[in-house]
Amino acid sequence: MKMQVWKLLFAWLVLVNLAVAELNVVATVPNMGMLAREIGGEAVQVRVMAPPDRDAHYLEARPSMMAALRRAEIVVSVGGELEIGWLPAAIRGANNRLVQPGQPGYFEAAAQVHLIGAGRPADRALGDVHPHGNPHIYLDPERLAVAGFALAERFGELRPDEAEQFIANAQRFAERVEAEMAELRVQAEGAKGVLLYHEDADYLLKALDVPIWGYIEPLPGIPPSASHLRSLVRSLEGEQGVIWTMNFQPSNAGEFIGRELGWRAVQLPSQVSATGTVDDYFAMIQAWVDTLEQDD
Amino acid sequence: MKYKWFACLLCGTLAASGVLADEVGPASDPLDPVPYRLRSLRLSDRAAPLTTGTEFNPAISVIFDFTYGYFTEDLDDPAGFGMGHDHGHGHGHDHSHGIEEGFDLREVELTVTGSVDPYFDAMAMITFSDDHVEVEEAYITTRMLPGGLQIKAGKFLSDVGYINKQHPHDYLFVDQPWMREFMFGDEGLNEKGVQLSWLPPLETYTRFGIEILQGESEGIANYIGDGNHEIVTMLPDAGVPDRNRWRAGKGMREKDGPRLFTGFAKVAPNVAENHALQLGAFGGYSRVMQLEDTHSSGRLETWDGDGWFAGADVVYKYDGQGIHGHRNFVLQGEYMFRQLDLAYRSQQFESFSSLVTTDANDQRWKQDGLYVQGVYGFAPRWNAGLRLDVLGITNDGFEGRGTPTDFGTSYRYTGQITYAPTEFSRLRLQASYMDMAHGDDDDDHHDDGWMFVLQYTMSLGVHGAHDF
Numbered sequence: 219m220k221m222q223v224w225k226l227l228f229a230w231l232v233l234v235n236l237a238v239a240e241l242n243v244v245a246t247v248p249n250m251g252m253l254a255r256e257i258g259g260e261a262v263q264v265r266v267m268a269p270p271d272r273d274a275h276y277l278e279a280r281p282s283m284m285a286a287l288r289r290a291e292i293v294v295s296v297g298g299e300l301e302i303g304w305l306p307a308a309i310r311g312a313n314n315r316l317v318q319p320g321q322p323g324y325f326e327a328a329a330q331v332h333l334i335g336a337g338r339p340a341d342r343a344l345g346d347v348h349p350h351g352n353p354h355i356y357l358d359p360e361r362l363a364v365a366g367f368a369l370a371e372r373f374g375e376l377r378p379d380e381a382e383q384f385i386a387n388a389q390r391f392a393e394r395v396e397a398e399m400a401e402l403r404v405q406a407e408g409a410k411g412v413l414l415y416h417e418d419a420d421y422l423l424k425a426l427d428v429p430i431w432g433y434i435e436p437l438p439g440i441p442p443s444a445s446h447l448r449s450l451v452r453s454l455e456g457e458q459g460v461i462w463t464m465n466f467q468p469s470n471a472g473e474f475i476g477r478e479l480g481w482r483a484v485q486l487p488s489q490v491s492a493t494g495t496v497d498d499y500f501a502m503i504q505a506w507v508d509t510l511e512q513d514d
Numbered sequence: 515m516k517y518k519w520f521a522c523l524l525c526g527t528l529a530a531s532g533v534l535a536d537e538v539g540p541a542s543d544p545l546d547p548v549p550y551r552l553r554s555l556r557l558s559d560r561a562a563p564l565t566t567g568t569e570f571n572p573a574i575s576v577i578f579d580f581t582y583g584y585f586t587e588d589l590d591d592p593a594g595f596g597m598g599h600d601h602g603h604g605h606g607h608d609h610s611h612g613i614e615e616g617f618d619l620r621e622v623e624l625t626v627t628g629s630v631d632p633y634f635d636a637m638a639m640i641t642f643s644d645d646h647v648e649v650e651e652a653y654i655t656t657r658m659l660p661g662g663l664q665i666k667a668g669k670f671l672s673d674v675g676y677i678n679k680q681h682p683h684d685y686l687f688v689d690q691p692w693m694r695e696f697m698f699g700d701e702g703l704n705e706k707g708v709q710l711s712w713l714p715p716l717e718t719y720t721r722f723g724i725e726i727l728q729g730e731s732e733g734i735a736n737y738i739g740d741g742n743h744e745i746v747t748m749l750p751d752a753g754v755p756d757r758n759r760w761r762a763g764k765g766m767r768e769k770d771g772p773r774l775f776t777g778f779a780k781v782a783p784n785v786a787e788n789h790a791l792q793l794g795a796f797g798g799y800s801r802v803m804q805l806e807d808t809h810s811s812g813r814l815e816t817w818d819g820d821g822w823f824a825g826a827d828v829v830y831k832y833d834g835q836g837i838h839g840h841r842n843f844v845l846q847g848e849y850m851f852r853q854l855d856l857a858y859r860s861q862q863f864e865s866f867s868s869l870v871t872t873d874a875n876d877q878r879w880k881q882d883g884l885y886v887q888g889v890y891g892f893a894p895r896w897n898a899g900l901r902l903d904v905l906g907i908t909n910d911g912f913e914g915r916g917t918p919t920d921f922g923t924s925y926r927y928t929g930q931i932t933y934a935p936t937e938f939s940r941l942r943l944q945a946s947y948m949d950m951a952h953g954d955d956d957d958d959h960h961d962d963g964w965m966f967v968l969q970y971t972m973s974l975g976v977h978g979a980h981d982f
């Protein structure tokens with residue numbers, strides 16, 4: 219009787235192990251989940267921790283994240299301290315040696331690319347600054363393509379049999395990015411410029427060579443005061459452009475400035491859905507770029 | 515047959531854990547034609563493997579906690595919870611999270627955290643108050659244990675319950691719940707020892723832990739040992755005072771640590787995307803619980819025995835999807851029961867070097883406490899909360915086999931409103947009304963009263979991620 223129980227237990231364990239033969243990937247935000255699925259293809263199973271409609275700066279470590287990380291073989295994060303408020307605590311609470319920072323099972327996309335704004339003073343009087351540079355690379359298809367190759371190599375370390383396929387997937391993703399960006403650049407040509415709420419679309423706008431008029435936040439992470447909004451309006455009077463606000467940021471400040479200046483204020487998502495594909499990702503980028511076209 | 519099962523299991527486990535994957539994938543091909551690939555190679559020359567948390571290593575943060583308090587009455591411990599330090603000589607402990615009247619620098623917390631090496635993380639928190647420096651916590655945790663195991667060793671706040679392991683700046687109110695303060699002690703269950711925790715690989719977050727602790731927490735594991743009871747008396751005399759030293763052993767048990775053993779289990783069912791729920795159960799046994807009270811007459815009262823506790827905790831958090839905590843809601847509550855079995859002795863000096871027992875009996879204390887609190891983010895950067903503390907729903911002291919004395923139930927009602935300009939600064943205004951049980955003693959002066967506190971908390975440097 220006792221023996222049978224053990225056999226059953228063994229059988230169960232074996233089944234569990236077979237079931238997780240796919241690389242168990244946990245991504246922090248949905249766009250990174252998209253990248254992981256794109257690079258990993260059939261060989262990975264991806265789970266995303268952050269809901270798509272939330273500011274990844276301000277999430278909280280949840281037990282469900284720890285449960286996901288407990289069984290993960292690799293965590294794919296944006297990095298650059300974007301997730302510093304919750305990811306370290308979630309990893310700490312997961313009791314999983316594979317995903318500890320420094321292990322192959324801990325991946326930061328921001329560490330694989332060049333960040334803009336790096337080396338700014340680490341002084342919080344200047345707001346919630348990121349001395350490593352702007353971490354919002356998840357809205358930059360080109361940097362994701364670069365990070366994709368690094369991720370493919372990392373996946374390859376964990377699943378050597380699939381390594382070549384991962385590189386091929388990264389290549390395919392990069393080619394897609396190249397083609398899409400070429401079209402988007404043509405579309406964005408001559409765009410008058412964008413006023414952002416936060417420094418989160420800087421990479422995309424720089425890649426498309428679209429000027430950034432400024433930021434509704436006076437300092438990163440600091441909400442605008444009425445006087446700051448008025449001074450923005452004064453300084454932008456007579457100019458043309460569009461105001462971009464992410465779907466988790468307050469829309470009223472952008473709408474106010476839009477009314478005052480006669481600019482269009484748009485609020486759109488910055489992350490695909492939890493199961494979003496590369497098509498969804500470019501549809502999202504396309505929606506942003508579509509707003510650049512002036513009516514005049 | 516047996517062997518086959520095992521081999522199969524081994525292969526599966528190794529494959530799943532990636533142990534077999536130590537062979538590095540194909541080297542990057544420098545002639546790769548795609549520009550992004552080239553860019554990746556070029557950039558990866560300069561890029562570090564990770565960035566988060568590497569700006570400062572170790573990460574250092576300093577948190578200031580200032581208060582201004584106004585009380586309508588002098589506040590005492592709730593009836594039945596002042597044992598051992600009731601008679602005029604106040605709280606003998608040197609570091610309190612309690613609130614003082616007037617302006618007060620409650621503490622400055624200096625926290626240093628970092629990775630020691632690939633195998634250990636370490637953290638130390640030193641607190642500075644007006645006249646004390648104290649090591650609040652200093653421990654290491656393992657990073658590389660297999661199978662979801664983790665060991666924590668050093669001085670740390672026990673993981674029993676939910677609020678016990680939080681630091682004062684984590685509380686959603688200015689002060690800690692009565693339950694933690696009076697069942698465990700001013701500093702909660704903060705002990706030197708070892709903790710082993712285990713997370714089974716389940717879809718639902720589940721965590722088990724056991725702790726082997728020194729046993730020094732004043733509410734459940736206070737330790738005195740067999741020191742000497744000593745007083746010096748003087749008789750005024752012409753010229754030279756006549757000095758007499760009275761000294762004798764207290765007659766309490768001497769027991770080396772570990773003296774306190776605890777266990778906990780937590781489970782967080784997956785409710786829905788924006789909802790998080792965690793349920794916990796905990797308990798502990800203390801081999802030694804000792805208290806003493808010295809009177810100016812030279813009389814010494816001692817209590818020497820053991821104790822156990824058990825409780826349950828529940829936390830529910832709703833993520834309101836608003837900005838800066840707007841519409842977030844937290845509801846948490848904990849209940850805890852403790853029983854102390856103590857041999858009571860009252861001793862007096864019969865000579866300069868010996869004590870005689872004048873009274874002795876066996877006492878049993880059965881006490882419990884709970885709190886329930888809710889905090890809601892009613893606007894971006896603002897929250898407000900209510901808390902109910904109940905202490906001594908059961909508050910019985912037994913002498914021998916006699917009928918218990920009920921010391922009564924005390925209530926505290928607290929409301930707070932908080933404004934946090936950023937994650938790094940916070941202002942909080944709190945009002946409490948205390949409805950105190952009056953105990954069995956007529957001259958007990960447990961007055962009902964109000965307490966108002968303004969708190970400002972500021973954080974400098976790296977402010978690490980908070981645990982759930």
